[in-house]
Amino acid sequence: MPSAIVFFGPPGSGKGTQASRLAASAGILQISTGDLLRGHVARGTALGAIAKPIMESGALVPDDLVTRMLKERLAGPDAKSGAIFDGYPRTVAQARSLETLLKETGGRVDNVLFIDVPDAILVDRLLKRATLEGRSDDTKETIAERLRVYREKTAPLADLYASAGVLVTIDGDRSVEAVAADVESAVARRRAVKA
Numbered sequence: 001m002p003s004a005i006v007f008f009g010p011p012g013s014g015k016g017t018q019a020s021r022l023a024a025s026a027g028i029l030q031i032s033t034g035d036l037l038r039g040h041v042a043r044g045t046a047l048g049a050i051a052k053p054i055m056e057s058g059a060l061v062p063d064d065l066v067t068r069m070l071k072e073r074l075a076g077p078d079a080k081s082g083a084i085f086d087g088y089p090r091t092v093a094q095a096r097s098l099e100t101l102l103k104e105t106g107g108r109v110d111n112v113l114f115i116d117v118p119d120a121i122l123v124d125r126l127l128k129r130a131t132l133e134g135r136s137d138d139t140k141e142t143i144a145e146r147l148r149v150y151r152e153k154t155a156p157l158a159d160l161y162a163s164a165g166v167l168v169t170i171d172g173d174r175s176v177e178a179v180a181a182d183v184e185s186a187v188a189r190r191r192a193v194k195a
């Protein structure tokens with residue numbers, strides 16, 4: 001897996017939307033741990049049974065379970081040339097696991113795109129999504145908990161990736177197109193540096 005692009009940001013920042021757009025335009029596989037977990041819940045697997053109540057409470061599924069699930073996904077033939085990660089890593093421990101998984105195949109994290117959006121806007125967006133998509137973790141209480149968990153466990157990844165020199169912060173409080181344009185140019189800049 002030569003190249004990994006990580007999208008990271010608070011719930012509701014639009015990282016999933018941006019990750020799918022980039023995946024489509026660059027022809028790279030997108031891996032969303034949230035979607036993978038929802039797939040397990042829908043199929044009623046053992047992992048799904050454990051994950052369901054945790055996700056509904058707004059907490060994080062334990063690192064070891066998520067990392068094992070991700071490892072399985074990365075073993076697929078479609079993940080050979082790289083992937084765009086959305087919603088992973090979400091903790092410092094997961095970031096270390098990702099590094100280890102990538103190292104095994106000679107890859108590394110090339111870009112970390114941090115989609116930054118103020119809290120007030122996030123709550124608005126998530127409540128709107130609750131009405132549109134009916135996701136069971138988009139209730140007012142769970143949204144507050146997910147934001148709290150994000151600040152505590154996930155936000156520290158910004159410092160980690162900034163010190164590694166791969167972090168690009170993008171203002172996510174703009175139209176999908178404007179954010180996507182910045183994402184494309186950040187990825188292109190990085191490719192030019194690598195080439």
Ligand code: ADP
Pocket residue numbers: 010011012033034035037054055056058059060061062063066086087088089090094137146
């Ligand atoms: P959002 O970013 O809007 O919160 P996701 O689909 O990425 O949505 O995640 C939904 C839920 O799935 C999270 O609140 C968490 O419970 C679980 N989850 C997703 N990815 C991870 C991960 N990498 N580690 C632990 N839990 C995760």
